[in-house]
Amino acid sequence: MIKFIIQVNSPAYGSASSYNAYRFTEAAVQNGHLIDKVFFYQDGVLNTNSLNSPASDEFDLQKAWLSLSEQYKFPLVNCVSAALRRGVLSVSEAKENNTGNWNMEPPFIMGGLGELVTGIESADRLVSF
Amino acid sequence: MKKLCIVFSQGPHGNAKGREALDLALLSASFEQEVSLVFTDEGILNLLKHQSPETVGAKDYIATFGALPLYDVETILVCEAAMEELELAEHDIKLEVQFSSSQAIAEHFNHVDEVLVF
């Protein structure tokens, strides 16, 4: 059993990489491995936009991330500076920026790049998508 | 402490890759990791002198490359094959770097713990 950190750099829709990241993460936990965290960087932060609205007959990647993280108890962490620039805000960034709207909700959490770095340090293996 | 190698493989200002790679490099170094940088393909254009990113509404993160020595990032490898492909000369590059063969860069990838490509 080893501990992975998964880095997701592509959006939920428009690129296949984040789906592949999800399938890899699912296979890792199903094979008894641990996930330190899934870290969303670059366009990957768009996976956490709660306004993503796929059609009802399409695979809902965001919902899939949420249920996998709930079942296997690993955190889903956004890079806050990458998220802000791409219009993804939690309630606390909304307050800081004096806007009444936000589109990122728990269990997704905002973190700094430091969380990616400490995650890489404590995990056995980094896999980026 | 881990040895992290960050690879710049795309040119600046057309997308955010270079800027987000540099953010990660500086942050990793401030978290006491052993950080090295590799510039290859059009990524070497990040290091070209006389850029004016504001002309295209981009932030001048290029100036921040100058802060790398302050963060103790000393291993900066520039791919000789990429220099040749883009017909650049050593004096075109604004940082103190090591111009390296593909073989030397391959060995470096083997030596570090993780490689992150931007």
Add this chain to the structure above:
Amino acid sequence: MILHHIQVSAAQSAALKLCLRYINSTDSILLSSNAVNCLLNKEWQSRLSGYNILVLEDDVIARGLQSRLSAFKMISYADFVALTLTHNKVISW
């Protein structure tokens, strides 16, 4: 031993070209998503011959390329996870 992970088509990205510039003979290349398409091309086939090439099976099936790419080793996501452990690191180009 490095597992080189290519996700984007060679027609759109320099990832595969760069991976080949720095690869060691004991490394492996995993093609996923549109990166699998390069295996249809004779020139890429010959540039990749001699390396341990792995292809993510679901991405091949999704694209209807099973019979055309049957000469290559297809792997599942569980195999992908196992490969990351038998290699020292993964480089996602």
